[in-house]
Amino acid sequence: MAKLNRSLIADVEIFNGLQDEDLDTVLEPASALRVAKDAAVFEQGGAAERFFLLLDGALRVVQTTREGQQVIARYIAAGSLVGIAPAIGRDTYPASAVAAVDCVLLSWPMSAWPDLTARFPVFAANAYRTVGQRLQETQDRVIELSLAQVEQRVANAVLRLVRQTGRKTEDGIEIDFPVSRQDIADMTGTTLHTVSRLLSAWESQGMVRSGRKRISVTDPHRLMLVSQGAKDA
Amino acid sequence: MAKLNRSLIADVEIFNGLQDEDLDTVLEPASALRVAKDAAVFEQGGAAERFFLLLDGALRVVQTTREGQQVIARYIAAGSLVGIAPAIGRDTYPASAVAAVDCVLLSWPMSAWPDLTARFPVFAANAYRTVGQRLQETQDRVIELSLAQVEQRVANAVLRLVRQTGRKTEDGIEIDFPVSRQDIADMTGTTLHTVSRLLSAWESQGMVRSGRKRISVTDPHRLMLVSQGAKDA
DNA sequence: TTCCGAAATTGCGTTTGCGCAACGTTGCGA
DNA sequence: TCGCAACGTTGCGCAAACGCAATTTCGGAA
Numbered sequence: 001m002a003k004l005n006r007s008l009i010a011d012v013e014i015f016n017g018l019q020d021e022d023l024d025t026v027l028e029p030a031s032a033l034r035v036a037k038d039a040a041v042f043e044q045g046g047a048a049e050r051f052f053l054l055l056d057g058a059l060r061v062v063q064t065t066r067e068g069q070q071v072i073a074r075y076i077a078a079g080s081l082v083g084i085a086p087a088i089g090r091d092t093y094p095a096s097a098v099a100a101v102d103c104v105l106l107s108w109p110m111s112a113w114p115d116l117t118a119r120f121p122v123f124a125a126n127a128y129r130t131v132g133q134r135l136q137e138t139q140d141r142v143i144e145l146s147l148a149q150v151e152q153r154v155a156n157a158v159l160r161l162v163r164q165t166g167r168k169t170e171d172g173i174e175i176d177f178p179v180s181r182q183d184i185a186d187m188t189g190t191t192l193h194t195v196s197r198l199l200s201a202w203e204s205q206g207m208v209r210s211g212r213k214r215i216s217v218t219d220p221h222r223l224m225l226v227s228q229g230a231k232d233a
Numbered sequence: 234m235a236k237l238n239r240s241l242i243a244d245v246e247i248f249n250g251l252q253d254e255d256l257d258t259v260l261e262p263a264s265a266l267r268v269a270k271d272a273a274v275f276e277q278g279g280a281a282e283r284f285f286l287l288l289d290g291a292l293r294v295v296q297t298t299r300e301g302q303q304v305i306a307r308y309i310a311a312g313s314l315v316g317i318a319p320a321i322g323r324d325t326y327p328a329s330a331v332a333a334v335d336c337v338l339l340s341w342p343m344s345a346w347p348d349l350t351a352r353f354p355v356f357a358a359n360a361y362r363t364v365g366q367r368l369q370e371t372q373d374r375v376i377e378l379s380l381a382q383v384e385q386r387v388a389n390a391v392l393r394l395v396r397q398t399g400r401k402t403e404d405g406i407e408i409d410f411p412v413s414r415q416d417i418a419d420m421t422g423t424t425l426h427t428v429s430r431l432l433s434a435w436e437s438q439g440m441v442r443s444g445r446k447r448i449s450v451t452d453p454h455r456l457m458l459v460s461q462g463a464k465d466a
Numbered sequence: 467t468t469c470c471g472a473a474a475t476t477g478c479g480t481t482t483g484c485g486c487a488a489c490g491t492t493g494c495g496a
Numbered sequence: 497t498c499g500c501a502a503c504g505t506t507g508c509g510c511a512a513a514c515g516c517a518a519t520t521t522c523g524g525a526a
Contacts, residue, residue, distance in 0.1 A: 063372065063376060065376065065380065069380050071375060071376050071379050071380065073372060073375070087361060087365070088361055088362060088364060088365020088366075088368060088369075089358060089361055089362030089365050090365060090369075094369060094372065095372075125322060128320060128321055128322055128361065128364075129321060129322030131321060131361075131364060131365070131368065132320070132321020132322050132323060132364070133321075134368060135321060135364065135367060135368045135371060136321075136323075136327055138368060138371040138372055138375060139296065139306060139327065139328075139371055141375050142304060142306070142371060142374050142375060142378065143296060143298060143304045145375065145378035145379065145422060146304050146378065146419075146421075146422030147298065147302050147304065147422065149482080149483090150482080150483065180502095180503070180504085181503075181504065181505095182503085186379075188379075189378060189379030189380065190483075190484085191483080191484060191485080192503090192504080193483090193484075193485080193486095193504095193505085193506085194482095194483060194484075196503095196504060196505055196506080197483095197505080197506075199504095200504095200505070200506085211492090211504090212491080212492060212493075212502090212503060212504075213503075382512075382513095383512075383513065384512095413472095413473065413474085414473075414474065414475095415473085423513075423514085424513080424514060424515080425473090425474080426474095426475085426476085426513090426514075426515080426516095427512095427513060427514075429473095429474060429475060429476080430475080430476075430513095432474095433474095433475070433476085443474095444474090444521095444522080445472090445473060445474075445521080445522055445523070446473075
C-alpha cells in the first residue's frame with residue numbers, strides 16, 4: 001500500500017502538507033478498490049463502515065425518497081473524500097454513490113477515522129473543509145431552486161459539470177462522463193422533457209452540442225448569460 | 234462568567250458530558266450578550282471573529298443574493314451553536330443571523346476554537362454533528378424543493394417551525410415568534426401571495442389559525458397529510 | 467385615541483413548465 | 497447484421513403558481 005500509491009496521491013489536495021512518512025501512516029490502513037461504471041460504492045441507509053477517497057473517475061451521489069423519486073445531490077470529482085459520515089457524526093450513509101464511469105478509490109475502515117484525524121490535523125481540517133464546502137454548495141442550490149427559473153438552473157448545472165470535468169474536444173468543452181437528460185433533470189428539479197427542450201433550443205442557437213448522454217458547450221459565455229437570467233443571448 | 238452561567242447552560246445539549254470544572258474552562262473565554270429583536274448577530278460576508286451559542290430566543294439565518302433577493306436558510310432555536318465558520322474552514326460568515334425575538338447568547342472569540350476542540354472532544358464532536366445535521370437538513374430541503382409542490386412545502390415549513398418552537402395556546406400550537414407571510418415565502422421559495430392564499434384556505438378548513446405575524450396549528454395531523462401531498466384532508 | 471404604515475387578503479390575467487403521448491434515434495448485445 | 501431497449505424529441509393541452517393591483521386589517525407610535 002505504500003510506495004505504489006504515493007505517486008498516485010501525490011497531488012491530492014487533501015494530503016497537502018503531509019510528509020512522506022506521515023503519508024505512509026495514513027495509507028497503511030487503506031485499501032484500493034475499483035468500481036465499474038454504474039456500480040455502487042455505498043448505498044443510502046447502509047451502515048457506514050468505510051470512507052473513501054476518489055482517485056480517478058467520477059461519482060454520482062444520489063438520494064432516493066421513500067416514494068422512489070430521486071435527486072442527484074452532487075457529482076464527486078477525483079481527489080475528493082466521499083462517504084465521510086463520521087465527520088458529521090453519522091453511522092449510516094445519507095445517500096448512495098454510484099460510479100458515473102469506471103472509478104478507482106482508496107478506502108479506509110471507519111475505525112481509522114479517530115486516529116487519522118487526531119494524528120493529522122491537516123487531514124482533519126481538510127475533511128471538515130470538505131464538509132463545509134458541501135454545506136455551502138447545498139445552500140447555494142437551495143437559493144437557486146428557490147429563486148431561479150428552470151432555464152437558469154439547467155444552464156447552471158451544465159456549466160458546473162463542464163467546469164468540474166470539462167474536456168476540450170472539437171465540439172467545444174465536453175462533460176467527461178455520460179450524462180442523460182434525466183440526470184440533468186434530477187440535478188435541477190425538473191423533467192427530462194424540459195431539459196431536452198432547453199438543450200434543443202440552445203443547440204439551435206449554437207451554444208451547445210449534445211447527443212446520447214453527451215453534452216458539449218460551445219459558447220460558455222453565452223450560456224453563462226442564460227444562467228444569469230438574460231432574456232436572450 | 235462562571236457560576237452564574239452554569240445553571241443557564243446546564244441542560245444545553247452541546248455541553249453534555251462535560252464536568253463542572255471543564256465547563257468553567259469552556260466558559261472562561263466566553264462573554265454573554267443580548268441582541269434585540271430584528272438586530273443582527275453577525276452579517277453575511279463579515280469577518281468571522283466570534284462564534285455563538287444561542288441561550289434564549291430564536292435566530293433567523295438569512296442569505297441574500299447580489300440582486301438583493303433573500304432566502305431564509307434556517308431558524309435557530311435555543312441551545313444551538315451558530316456562526317461556527319471555523320468548524321468548516323471559513324473565515325467569513327456565509328449568512329446573516331438576525332434575532333427573531335430578543336435573544337441571549339454566549340460568544341467566544343474564534344481564537345478559542347482550536348483550544349476548545351482540542352481539549353474537549355465532546356465539544357468538537359457536538360459541533361461537527363451540528364454541521365452534519367445542517368448539511369442533512371439542507372439536503373432534505375433540496376429534495377423538497379426539487380420534488381414537492383408549493384402547498385406541501387409551505388405545510389412542511391409551518392410544521393417544522395411548530396415542532397421547533399411550538400407553544401400551546403387556546404388556538405392550538407403556536408409558533409413562538411413573529412413570522413410573516415413573507416418569511417414563510419422566503420423559507421419555501423414561493424411568494425407571500427401564495428402563502429397567504431394557502432393559510433386562508435387552511436384556516437377555512439379549520440387546520441390553522443393565523444393573524445399578523447402569528448400562526449397556530451389546530452390540526453397538525455391533517456396538515457401533515459397536506460405536507461405529504463394528500464389531495465384533500 | 468387617532469393615525470399611519472406595515473402586513474395581509476383576494477381577484478384576475480398570464481406565464482411557466484409539467485404531463486402525456488406519439489414518434490424518432492442510437493448503440494449494444496445476441 | 498439485426499432487433500430491441502434505452503434514450504431523446506416534440507407537439508399539445510392544462511394546471512400550478514406567479515405578478516400585479518386594489519383593498520382591507522391591524523398594531524404601535526405620536
